Amino acid sequence: MSQTPRYFNRDLSWLEFNERVLSEAESQETPLLEKLKFISIFTSNLDEFFMVRVAGLKKMVEEDIQAADSPDSLTGEETLAGIRKRVIGLVARKYKCLRDTVLPGLKDNQIEIVPFTTLETHQKEFLQGYFSKEVFPVLTPMAVDPAHPFPFLTNLALYLLVQFKGVNASNEALIDIPPIGLVEVPSVLSRLIPVPSAPEGKRWFVLLEDLVAENLGALFMGFEIASSCPMRVTRNLDYTLLENEVVDLLKSVQREVTSREHQEAVRLDLAAELPENVMRLLMRELRISPSDVYYKQGPLMLSGLMGLYHLPLPQLKDPPFNPRLPRQMESRDDIFSLILEEDLLLHHPFDSFYPTIEFLQQAAHDPNVLAIKQTLYRTSGDSPIIDALIRAAENGKQVTAVVELKARFDEKNNITWARRLERAGVNVVFGFVGIKTHSKLILVVRRESGRLVRYVNLSTGNYNSSTAKLYTDLSYFTANEAIGEDVSTIFNLLTGFNILSGESKLRRKVSMPSFKRIILAPIALRTRIIEMIQREINEAKKGAKAQIVAKMNALVDKELIDKLYEASLAGVEVKLIVRGICCLVPGVPGLSDRIHVISVVDRFLEHSRIYFFHAGGAREVYLSSADWMPRNMDRRVEVMFPVEDSDYREAIINNLLALYLADNVKARVLQPDGSYKRLSPGLSEPPVRCQQGFIEMARLQGIKSIPYEEAMKHDSIKEKGTRPVARGRRKGGPSPTDR
Numbered sequence: 001m002s003q004t005p006r007y008f009n010r011d012l013s014w015l016e017f018n019e020r021v022l023s024e025a026e027s028q029e030t031p032l033l034e035k036l037k038f039i040s041i042f043t044s045n046l047d048e049f050f051m052v053r054v055a056g057l058k059k060m061v062e063e064d065i066q067a068a069d070s071p072d073s074l075t076g077e078e079t080l081a082g083i084r085k086r087v088i089g090l091v092a093r094k095y096k097c098l099r100d101t102v103l104p105g106l107k108d109n110q111i112e113i114v115p116f117t118t119l120e121t122h123q124k125e126f127l128q129g130y131f132s133k134e135v136f137p138v139l140t141p142m143a144v145d146p147a148h149p150f151p152f153l154t155n156l157a158l159y160l161l162v163q164f165k166g167v168n169a170s171n172e173a174l175i176d177i178p179p180i181g182l183v184e185v186p187s188v189l190s191r192l193i194p195v196p197s198a199p200e201g202k203r204w205f206v207l208l209e210d211l212v213a214e215n216l217g218a219l220f221m222g223f224e225i226a227s228s229c230p231m232r233v234t235r236n237l238d239y240t241l242l243e244n245e246v247v248d249l250l251k252s253v254q255r256e257v258t259s260r261e262h263q264e265a266v267r268l269d270l271a272a273e274l275p276e277n278v279m280r281l282l283m284r285e286l287r288i289s290p291s292d293v294y295y296k297q298g299p300l301m302l303s304g305l306m307g308l309y310h311l312p313l314p315q316l317k318d319p320p321f322n323p324r325l326p327r328q329m330e331s332r333d334d335i336f337s338l339i340l341e342e343d344l345l346l347h348h349p350f351d352s353f354y355p356t357i358e359f360l361q362q363a364a365h366d367p368n369v370l371a372i373k374q375t376l377y378r379t380s381g382d383s384p385i386i387d388a389l390i391r392a393a394e395n396g397k398q399v400t401a402v403v404e405l406k407a408r409f410d411e412k413n414n415i416t417w418a419r420r421l422e423r424a425g426v427n428v429v430f431g432f433v434g435i436k437t438h439s440k441l442i443l444v445v446r447r448e449s450g451r452l453v454r455y456v457n458l459s460t461g462n463y464n465s466s467t468a469k470l471y472t473d474l475s476y477f478t479a480n481e482a483i484g485e486d487v488s489t490i491f492n493l494l495t496g497f498n499i500l501s502g503e504s505k506l507r508r509k510v511s512m513p514s515f516k517r518i519i520l521a522p523i524a525l526r527t528r529i530i531e532m533i534q535r536e537i538n539e540a541k542k543g544a545k546a547q548i549v550a551k552m553n554a555l556v557d558k559e560l561i562d563k564l565y566e567a568s569l570a571g572v573e574v575k576l577i578v579r580g581i582c583c584l585v586p587g588v589p590g591l592s593d594r595i596h597v598i599s600v601v602d603r604f605l606e607h608s609r610i611y612f613f614h615a616g617g618a619r620e621v622y623l624s625s626a627d628w629m630p631r632n633m634d635r636r637v638e639v640m641f642p643v644e645d646s647d648y649r650e651a652i653i654n655n656l657l658a659l660y661l662a663d664n665v666k667a668r669v670l671q672p673d674g675s676y677k678r679l680s681p682g683l684s685e686p687p688v689r690c691q692q693g694f695i696e697m698a699r700l701q702g703i704k705s706i707p708y709e710e711a712m713k714h715d716s717i718k719e720k721g722t723r724p725v726a727r728g729r730r731k732g733g734p735s736p737t738d739r
Contacts, residue, residue: 004672006591007583010070010556011053011079015086016676017580018045020601020668022090023678026097032105033309033316034603039094039102040303046087047156047234054083055236055266069630071558071583084291095297109316110202111308116210119195126196127206131215138186139212141219145179150285153265155235158185158301160209162216163278165224178277181220185209185230191304203311207299229274230300233286234267268293269300318603323352323469324698335359335477336366336446339455343645344477347656348461349604350698353468356442356475357384359457363444364392370452371398371445373491375437378462379417385463386417393425400427402494404437429495431637435522437494438636439625443487454484458641460608460623471607472691474623474652480644482516489513490520490639500637521626521638526559528640529628532613532620533563533572539616540571547614549657551577553607555584556629568594577660578670579606581629587672597670600663602691611640612653621649655697665689 024030025038060066061076074082106112116124142151153159162181185208193211195204213228265286273295274282283289299305314320326346332338335358346355361384363369372392379385393399403418422428431437440459445452461473478484493500493513500522512523519528533548540546548567555561555576561584564574574595576582586595600606609624626638643649660667665687668676681687 004588005072005585007071007073007558007561008585008674009072009074009079009082010581010583011049011057012074012082012086013581013583013674014049014053015083015090016674017599017601018042018049019090020599020676021045022094022097024601026093026101031317032102032109033311033313034318035097035102035105036305037309039098040306040309042090042094043302046091050234050267051155051237054080055238055263057083058266059236059238069556071556071561080291088294091294091296094302098298098302106308109313111311111313112202112204113192113207113305114195114204116206116214119206120197123195123197127193127211128215130193131211135186135189135208135212136215136218138189139183139219141216142182142184143179143220144182144281150281151182153182153233153286154184155237156232156301157187158209158304159183159231159233160185160213160216160228161231161274161278162220162228163226163275164220165226178275178281180278180281181216181223183212183216183219185212190307191301192307205308209299230271232269232300233265234269236263236266266292270295271298271300321350321695323349323354325352325354329355329358335362336444336453336455339477340453340479343480343648345643345645345648345651346475346477347694347698348468348473348475349470350472350694353465355477356457356459356463356468357388357465359444359455359477360385360388360392360442363446363455364388364395364397366446368447369397369444370447371400371443373400373402373441373443374463375402375404375439375441375494376414376463377404377438377440378414378467379464383417383463383465385465386421389421389426390424393421398427399425400429400491400495402429402431402437402491405430427495431494432500434635435500436636438632439490439639441487441490441639443484443491453479454481454488455479456484456487458483458487458623458639460610460625471605472694474608474610476623476641476643478644480517483518483641483644486515486518489515490518490637494637517642517644519622519640521632521636521640522634525626525638525640526557526633529560529611530563532615533560533567535615536572536613537567537570539614540567544616545614546570546572547575547612548572549575549577549610549612549653549661550628551606551608551610551657551660552627553579553609554581554627554629556581556627557633558583558630560628560633564595565591568592575661577606577657582670585672585674586670598661598663598667599670599676600660600667600690602666602689604691610652610657612657619649619653621652656694659688659690659693662688663690666691 021038022042025035025042030038057076057080061080066076070079103113116127119127142148144150160183162183164179164181189208191208192205193208195206198204209230216225216228217223265288268282268286268288270293279293283293309317326344328338328342328344329335335355338344344355346352360372363372369392372389374389376385389399389401401418401421403414403421405414405418418428418430440462442457442463444455446455447453455477456479457475457477459473459475461467461471461475519525536546536548546567548564555578564584568574568591572594576584576586576595576597577600578597579599579601582597582599584592584595584597586592586597609627611622611624613620621643622640623643624638624640626632626636626640632638643652664679664681664685666689668678670676
């Protein structure tokens with residue numbers, strides 16, 4: 001850049017995050033099937049990006065509205081142009097990685113996706129029989145000509161566009177309606193079809209679309225096939241519910257989920273170039289421009305190749321790891337007595353999600369438990385969480401579930417299991433129209449010795465047993481009375497009238513409740529964070545130590561970015577661990593000299609939010625469900641809560657945050673020009689891979705019970721070549737965050 005900007009563009013910054021995902025696939029150290037996994041994640045990420053962000057930008061450009069959620073000064077047109085240029089380059093890299101590395105590597109390991117035409121006669125006959133019995137009955141050929149209007153193409157579905165030989169338009173007036181056919185490749189069938197009688201020791205597969213393409217003549221009877229081209233349409237899945245137009249939130253969300261499937265197209269993927277008149281037809285019918293068309297140099301929908309990942313080939317994957325139970329649970333049958341005695345902190349996926357399930361299951365059956373309240377953002381219908389809430393209601397407990405219907409891409413699932421909860425007698429509350437309930441809270445009220453005790457779980461991640469194995473999150477159990485009172489107040493707010501939304505008329509007529517420990521958005525989160533940053537600024541101006549370490553998924557909020565710039569200028573040391581979007585520009589003289597930003601992309605998706613403030617030596621640590629984005633501060637119910645247990649607080653500072661900051665294997669450093677520089681250990685510096693360190697710490701009984709230095713000396717880390725530098729806090733020594 002000729003001139004360093006004050007802010008990075010939100011959407012272009014997100015593409016840089018997805019580039020880091022792709023670079024994991026390109027890395028020589030990544031096992032072969034893990035490369036395929038990262039390619040699949042990159043592809044799915046990009047699909048969601050187009051369905052929401054690109055769709056929203058296109059709508060704003062059409063309506064001449066300037067984007068308000070990115071702090072930079074790029075116009076919508078400039079952002080879209082930058083997105084297209086970057087996406088074309090990234091997608092080319094993805095297919096190069098697949099073509100030059102992944103597929104040859106699989107072939108070397110006796111796994112191959114082969115063209116149908118290269119097979120032996122008996123193999124073709126077998127697959128033809130499979131097609132006739134299993135595929136043909138599912139297919140529907142759709143002709144497009146003057147008598148058949150262009151059909152609706154389902155979002156992200158894979159189609160074959162078919163052209164015919166010797167078929168022309170009936171007259172010159174219809175020359176722009178070339179006769180073509182469309183066949184949807186059914187997603188209900190396996191994308192990878194095993195080939196029988198492959199050479200000994202080999203696994204051969206044919207792609208489903210390849211098999212369908214070989215049999216198009218059976219679908220379009222009497223017409224000779226000239227060619228077929230795989231294609232896919234991405235549609236706008238963004239929606240906004242206006243508060244003054246919603247009478248029934250559930251019905252409104254159901255209606256939006258149904259209708260958005262028919263929203264406008266925002267991207268067309270093609271596996272090959274098409275004749276000009278066919279392209280004109282597609283662009284006219286889909287209402288897209290040439291800038292919305294992307295040509296791919298390989299199979300579309302690469303996430304469909306993930307069937308290969310599940311082959312029994314452990315040597316081509318990361319070493320297996322089983323999450324551990326915390327040592328406190330080894331000698332306890334009653335989780336309530338454990339929590340009453342001491343707080344419990346889980347670090348997923350290194351610690352098992354089982355204690356959360358056990359917490360709810362014990363509450364469901366315990367005769368002393370009177371009430372259970374929980375927020376639910378993303379979970380699955382067969383989740384043990386849902387089962388425990390249903391069992392609790394059946395056992396006569398007062399059970400309340402605050403369900404967020406508007407959780408992006410999970411609306412249908414949430415509606416389905418919310419109905420299941422209602423049928424079981426759970427009080428289901430659907431939150432508010434103009435604000436999402438994103439906080440992760442469980443409250444259990446239990447009668448003990450003639451008094452009521454509140455047990456609370458607060459988490460940085462969703463109550464989902466599947467994602468708890470894939471995402472890094474922190475889950476905190478406590479019986480702290482002040483926190484319990486705060487959580488009770490939050491649930492009363494969530495189940496009462498909407499006084500939280502900035503659009504709510506009631507907000508101006510009532511007094512907001514006060515909280516003893518928890519900081520709540522949208523009421524006070526941004527204000528309190530700014531106050532904490534200002535406190536560090538004041539300390540720095542007095543010449544005292546001042547430091548902020550913040551780990552989050554995204555940093556977009558302009559006010560908070562500006563406050564961090566002010567802190568840097570005042571002499572505050574700011575270290576940021578930002579997985580994805582970062583609109584802050586670090587390392588700029590006279591603006592952000594003392595701000596250092598890293599991003600860690602590794603085996604597990606970084607998802608925890610941790611905020612450390614030196615606070616004049618008090619060393620405060622907060623965990624949160626919120627990133628530093630305008631939506632989290634203004635349009636979501638979020639919580640930020642202090643870690644009260646001093647041992648856990650020091651463990652988070654000295655073991656978790658210190659190890660993230662020490663990572664020189666999977667960490668990338670954000671540069672002032674917006675690029676990310678991958679770190680690598682120096683000749684005299686041992687390699688440090690934080691997630692491998694967390695695995696070893698879990699094996700050695702967790703971040704609290706095992707000193708950081710001892711965990712890092714473990715033999716298995718030395719053997720893997722990932723032994724972190726022993727930078728833990730020793731008695732009388734400095735904290736690693738002092739670096």
